Amino acid sequence: MTGKIKNSWHALISKINIYSPSTLAGRFLVVMFALIFTSQLLVNYLWEKEMESDRQQALAKVSTNVALRMLATIDYFVTQPAGIRKVTINQLRYMGGARYFITLNSDFIELSPYQNSQAQQTVVNVFKAVLGSDKHIFGQPKVAFSRPETLKVINNQTYLKDLPDNWGKESLMVDPLDLPVLVIQLKLETGEWLYLATLMPDSSILAEELSPAPLQTSYMAWMLTLLAFATMAIYFMVRPFEALSSAAKAFGEGLEPVTVSEQGCLEYERTARAFNHMQKNIRHYMNDRKQLFSGISHDLKTPITRLRLRAELMDDDNVRDPFIKDLEQLEIMVKSALQVVSDTDIHENAEVVDLDRLLNEITLAAQSVGQRAWLHTPFHPNGENNHGIYEVTGKPLALKRCLENLIGNGIVYGSPVNVYIKREDDQIIITIRDSGPGLPAGVDISTFKPYQRLEFGYKRNPEGHGLGLVTARHLVSIHGGNLKLRNHPDGGLEVILMLPV
Structure with a gap:
């Protein structure tokens, strides 16, 4: 079970990394937006629950007061003799109507179906509870809401809108508003139905629920405005890190210290201070290494010369x-070790280098002395030339030494050599394929170790020292590129250089 949970967690983290922004500013913004949106949802939920609770309490209080007033009217008619009820209702109409619309009907009136809201259902429940507790009322009162334009009165064929004005219909139909009408029907012991209709005093509490305040358009606009300002703030916060990244890239390519500002947040100050200190240490180490090798060379020349002179004085040829x-x-x-130091510590200014032209010069120079090396460039239709397609910004001498080294190795260990160049998006790929035996299985990585030589290579060039590939890989890496080896399926070794444009 623990393993499944761990695998699920790793899968979730992997998906988050895939779909989340790659930049620090983008991730900050996503986290901030998620926090703000989540907090607004929580505030909205709590606010809505609180408002709904207050609304229900206010609605129940208002409904109880109205129900008690209507109960007094109902008690008045219920306790009257049957013959006086109609006379009383007619007198009320003659005098201008009552607070409620009241009629005596011979049948129960079926109201049109009405989709009650939660607030309206609360009103109905309160009225049923108040009316059901009265000792003068027998049976269960029928309480429901209806729209005024479909409200039936007197019988199931007569609508409120068809009645004369002096019947009091204006108290229920308030144009242009479409307010729901509360209808109470109570069956009397004489077989008649007492019919009462009224509007709630505060009809706004029965209106459809509005959008919660925290999610209204104006509030969302303010939230987006705040996010826009937050985006600008995050941009200015992470901009020093972009400068630090550029400085690290420049230092990695040329090993020339690039001092970065140490002003900013505490974390950035610590990182920038450590980076500047690291640059100084690495530069000091490189200088010390160069001086050390120079000193070793100078110190070794004298004893080597003395030993050579002493060896020349030996009489025995087999020993000498x-x-x-x-x-x-x-x-x-x-000398080879010193050459490696000088080759990997090239002090050049970066400039635009046409790799196609450079490779062409190297292969033509090889052909001029009888070596077999050819450059193959992709054909471009419509007469287009290769001008600018294979250009990179780098150190010309370092790139030339790197390519001469690799092509020269191919000529020595596997002539003939074919060189291919192509461009894919923002990357130039150079493939150098020789016709030698290739690499034995499992030694492609160890080939980049200093002084590491293969048996075949030692036989073909006993004077080599296994430093060429190490130097070439370093020269490619300072240009932000990559170097790898692989055996071609049809034989021979392929050296692949990938350089960013």
């Missing part, structure tokens, strides 16, 4: 020749 060969190899290794 191997000794001199070892000294020569030691001297070459020292």
Whole structure:
């Protein structure tokens, strides 16, 4: 069970990472919007519950007062003799009508179906409770709401709107409002139905519920305005981090310290201070490394020279020749190590480099001395040339050394060499394929280790030292690119360079 929960949690985190914004500002904004929207929903829910509770209490109080007043009228007619009730109702109409619309009907009047709201249902329940508790009323009163334009009175064929004005219909029909009419029908012991209709004193409490205040249009507009200001604030907050990212990229490409401002929030100040300190330490380390190798070279030249002179004085050729060969190899290794230091510490200004032209120069130079290396460029229809397609901003000498190194390796270990260049979106891909045996299985990563050599390579070039690929990979990385090796299915080794435009 624990494993399933853990897998579900990891799946959820993975989906969040996929669909969430990639920038820090975007994630800040999403979190802020989610918090504000969630808080508004919670406030809306609590506000609505509180308002509905207050509304129901006020509605019950008003309904009880109206029900008690109507109960007095009903008691008056119920306690009268049957013969006097109609006379009383006629006199009320003659005198201008009563507070309520009152008639005596011979039948129960069926009201048109009406979709009651929660507030109206509360009124109906209060009236039934008040009227049902009176000792003069026998049977259950019929209480319901009806619309004035469909309200029937006297019988099931007569509508309120068809009655004469002196019958008091104006007390129930308030144009242009369409207020619901409360109708009470009570069966008397004589077989007649006492019919009363009225409007609630405060009809607004029966109106359809409005949109909750926290989610009204004006409030949402204010919330979006606040989010817009928050977006601007977040942008200014994260802008120093963008400058820090650019400085880190520039330092990684040229190893030249780029001092960043240390002003900002506490977290940024600490990060910027640590970054500036790291740049100084790395630069000092590079200088110290260069000085160390230079010192080693200088210190080794004298003893190597002395040993060579002493070896020349040996009489035994069988002892002297191997000794001199070892000294020569030691001297070459020292020079190679110094060359690696100088090659990976190139101080050049970045400029636009046309890789197509550069590769063409390198392959033509190789062909001029009898080496087999060819450049293959994709064909562009409609007579288009390659001008500007394969241009990158970088260090020309570093790129030239890198490509010469890789193409030269291909010529030495697997001639002939075919070089391919193509562009995919904002990336230029250079593929250098030789015709050698390729890499044995499982050694492609170890090939990038200094002084790591394969048996085939040692046989083809015993004087090599296994530093070429290490140097090339470093030169590609300072340009923000990547270098990888793989065996071609049809034989040979492929070296793939991917450089950003």
